[in-house]
Amino acid sequence: MTDAIGDILWRPSPERINEALVTRFRQRVAEDLNLELGDYDALYAWSVADPASFWRALWRWADIVGDGPGETTLIDGQLMPGARWFPEAKLNYAENLLQGADDDLALVFRGEEGRADQWTYGRLRAEVSRLAGALAADGVGMGDRVAGFLPNLPETVAAMLATASLGAVWSSCSPDFGVQGVFDRFSQIEPTVLFTADGYLYGGKAHESLTTARRLLQELSSVRRVVALPFLDADQPAPEGMTPWSEYGRDEPAAPLVFARVPFAHPLFIMFSSGTTGLPKCMVHSVGGTLLQHVKEHRLHCDLGPGDRLFYFTTCGWMMWNWLVSGLASGAAVMLYDGHPLQPEPVLWDYAADSGITHFGTSARYLAACHKAGLQPGVTHDLAGLRAVMSTGSPLAPDTFDYVYREIKSDLCLSSISGGTDILSCFALGSPVLPVRRGELQCRGLGMAVEVFDDEGRAVTGRKGELVCTAPFPSMPVEFWNDPDGQRYHRAYFDRFENIWCHGDFAELTPGGGMIIHGRSDTVLNPGGVRIGTAEIYRIVERFDTVSEGLVVGKQSGDDIQVILFVVLRERCELDDELTAEIRRRIRREASPRHVPAVIRQVPAIPRTISGKIVELAVRKILHGEAVENADALANPEALEYFRTLASELD
Numbered sequence: 001m002t003d004a005i006g007d008i009l010w011r012p013s014p015e016r017i018n019e020a021l022v023t024r025f026r027q028r029v030a031e032d033l034n035l036e037l038g039d040y041d042a043l044y045a046w047s048v049a050d051p052a053s054f055w056r057a058l059w060r061w062a063d064i065v066g067d068g069p070g071e072t073t074l075i076d077g078q079l080m081p082g083a084r085w086f087p088e089a090k091l092n093y094a095e096n097l098l099q100g101a102d103d104d105l106a107l108v109f110r111g112e113e114g115r116a117d118q119w120t121y122g123r124l125r126a127e128v129s130r131l132a133g134a135l136a137a138d139g140v141g142m143g144d145r146v147a148g149f150l151p152n153l154p155e156t157v158a159a160m161l162a163t164a165s166l167g168a169v170w171s172s173c174s175p176d177f178g179v180q181g182v183f184d185r186f187s188q189i190e191p192t193v194l195f196t197a198d199g200y201l202y203g204g205k206a207h208e209s210l211t212t213a214r215r216l217l218q219e220l221s222s223v224r225r226v227v228a229l230p231f232l233d234a235d236q237p238a239p240e241g242m243t244p245w246s247e248y249g250r251d252e253p254a255a256p257l258v259f260a261r262v263p264f265a266h267p268l269f270i271m272f273s274s275g276t277t278g279l280p281k282c283m284v285h286s287v288g289g290t291l292l293q294h295v296k297e298h299r300l301h302c303d304l305g306p307g308d309r310l311f312y313f314t315t316c317g318w319m320m321w322n323w324l325v326s327g328l329a330s331g332a333a334v335m336l337y338d339g340h341p342l343q344p345e346p347v348l349w350d351y352a353a354d355s356g357i358t359h360f361g362t363s364a365r366y367l368a369a370c371h372k373a374g375l376q377p378g379v380t381h382d383l384a385g386l387r388a389v390m391s392t393g394s395p396l397a398p399d400t401f402d403y404v405y406r407e408i409k410s411d412l413c414l415s416s417i418s419g420g421t422d423i424l425s426c427f428a429l430g431s432p433v434l435p436v437r438r439g440e441l442q443c444r445g446l447g448m449a450v451e452v453f454d455d456e457g458r459a460v461t462g463r464k465g466e467l468v469c470t471a472p473f474p475s476m477p478v479e480f481w482n483d484p485d486g487q488r489y490h491r492a493y494f495d496r497f498e499n500i501w502c503h504g505d506f507a508e509l510t511p512g513g514g515m516i517i518h519g520r521s522d523t524v525l526n527p528g529g530v531r532i533g534t535a536e537i538y539r540i541v542e543r544f545d546t547v548s549e550g551l552v553v554g555k556q557s558g559d560d561i562q563v564i565l566f567v568v569l570r571e572r573c574e575l576d577d578e579l580t581a582e583i584r585r586r587i588r589r590e591a592s593p594r595h596v597p598a599v600i601r602q603v604p605a606i607p608r609t610i611s612g613k614i615v616e617l618a619v620r621k622i623l624h625g626e627a628v629e630n631a632d633a634l635a636n637p638e639a640l641e642y643f644r645t646l647a648s649e650l651d
Helices: 014-019 021-033 040-049 051-061 093-097 121-137 154-165 179-189 210-219 287-301 319-330 347-355 364-373 398-408 487-493 534-541 577-590 616-623 637-649
Strands: 008-010 105-111 116-120 145-149 169-173 193-197 199-202 205-208 225-229 267-272 282-286 309-312 333-338 359-363 388-392 413-416 418-420 425-429 450-453 464-469 501-509 515-520 547-557 560-569 599-602
Touching: 008 398, 008 413, 014 021, 021 040, 021 051, 021 287, 040 051, 051 287, 093 154, 093 287, 093 319, 105 121, 105 154, 105 347, 116 121, 121 154, 145 154, 145 179, 145 210, 154 169, 154 333, 169 179, 179 210, 179 282, 193 210, 210 225, 267 287, 267 319, 282 287, 287 319, 287 425, 309 319, 309 347, 319 333, 333 347, 347 359, 359 364, 364 388, 364 398, 364 547, 388 398, 398 413, 425 501, 450 501, 464 515, 487 501, 515 534, 534 547, 534 560, 534 577, 547 616, 577 599, 616 637
Parallel strands: 105 333, 145 169, 145 193, 169 267, 193 225, 309 333, 309 359, 359 388, 388 413, 560 599
Antiparallel strands: 105 116, 199 205, 267 282, 418 425, 450 464, 464 501, 501 515, 547 560
16 A cells, blocks of 8 residues: 555535535625635635634624624734734623523533433533532632543533633643643642542543542642542542532522623633643633634534534543534534543444444544554444544544545545644644545635745745744634743744744645645654654554554754654564564655664653653653653653663664
8 A cells, every 4th residue: 555645535425515514604605795705715715815804704604692793803913913803792602502402412421431421401501500600609700710620521511611601711631630740730820619520430440530639739729619529439428628519509599590791802711732841831712712713613614513413532631622512502412432442442433323423533543543453333333424534633644544434434524633722723624515635634724824834934835844824813822821921922833933823733735725744843853954744654654564653753863863763563563673674665665765764663652642642752852861841741651761761772
């Protein structure tokens, strides 16, 4: 099999194109504004040429609930950052997510061990109302922070929406974070109330969380109350000093749910960077920017609407959780899962078939693991209702595209999507009205002026360079927390190109309007002065049946860069001379001689962040004798030890 990119694997039918929400939006805009918008390309071109009109039209078409949009859409629209969107508008995120009828399905939950639950909008609103009343009684109000240290449960969604209903700010960490990792995040934002669970289940084991919660209570002086949810043991009483979930707000008089409408730029979420190169950055995302961007992506790019069922495999420590829950604003039922995605291996496909999931989101790593395991969900499961599969977290390899269409379903829209916690959304993603091309992200997001720049800051097509955004968009962070002069914010995105958002992805814009992500810019290899994206090597190496996963770094060697490849092999496999030679031969044949690693070593594990991303920078630091800060931010910090032992050998 070759590593060819660009072959069309799927085309939407004319009926599907005509019925798509993005087609209806395009036709409405063309009629209302007297524009010629014949296809998606024309719609995209207009959306970036006149972003104020685009976002205003989206607000009205999507029936965003609130006071607005007002007469003014955009102020200082040439500034990045500094642009102000919808300055006259007021709205509430929770209000927009809780519009469903009482009997409509809002949330579906399934746990690894088979636990299941369903919440209607009526039940969700009642729980949000109770929690909002309790939070208000605790003095939580506009701008106060509330933190969640919880599994991916319906109760977590309720706690977040209760926080948002008051105009307060929500931030969450997954319960698999270590004490220091949680403290590094929450200590910066000083939450008033902390929601925790007694533990979580993963990989067939129960993991308790109360020890971490107790330590946080001791260390976080800002926390006035800890609310404990009994997830592992429903009969276990809340520890001393903590309030049981079931009792929180029960003594408050029942009151109707009231939504505090706040300015468009009012803080909603504080999201955290991975924290592997220092203290995590605290990115403040706005009510209006988050809602409008997510509604755009769900309806116009995912074709998500009432009656659909949206699933994304995520924890509450990853931005995809926030993105997933926003699906309620488009009338879809949100499907939650907590636990190991592959124990047993088909568990998520069981969930998809049993629950009628229409939109299935996961990581590229998960789909690759299904491929390696030989799963055939399209044969073993009834996936008749499945219309879309979405993948993010890392570039989706071309052969995984083949796998999805061969073994999952031939008639669906496979969308590799890319953006980040930084923007709580996507720069490039899918479209139900465009063809899917092997190895490519289908398109740039509507209203997102995305380009690829060369080293001189010139826009290029068909060549690799820096992924940038040349104009403001609503979901840019309002600010970084504790960054009064904005210098950390500026250094993160605007040091490379003046007044241009430089995202840190090494990318390529294709002539057909798609995009290829070649890896992170800060991990780009540069042997002999040739820039190589790590994803170019990964997608070749990980096709080997014997290879579970790999990690590529560049190590300084004199005046040049030495490419080093580490591989984790499947059980009972070893890296012998024959396999080493074959890996080199295939990389040379399918990529180039510059891509061929100088060193290939077998390792027991690859270090990853808790959200599952490979930590190439940490390994590179170790090989250069530098310290790795905040190893507690990793899911498996012990994996670094093997690389420390290798560092001296590779000198």
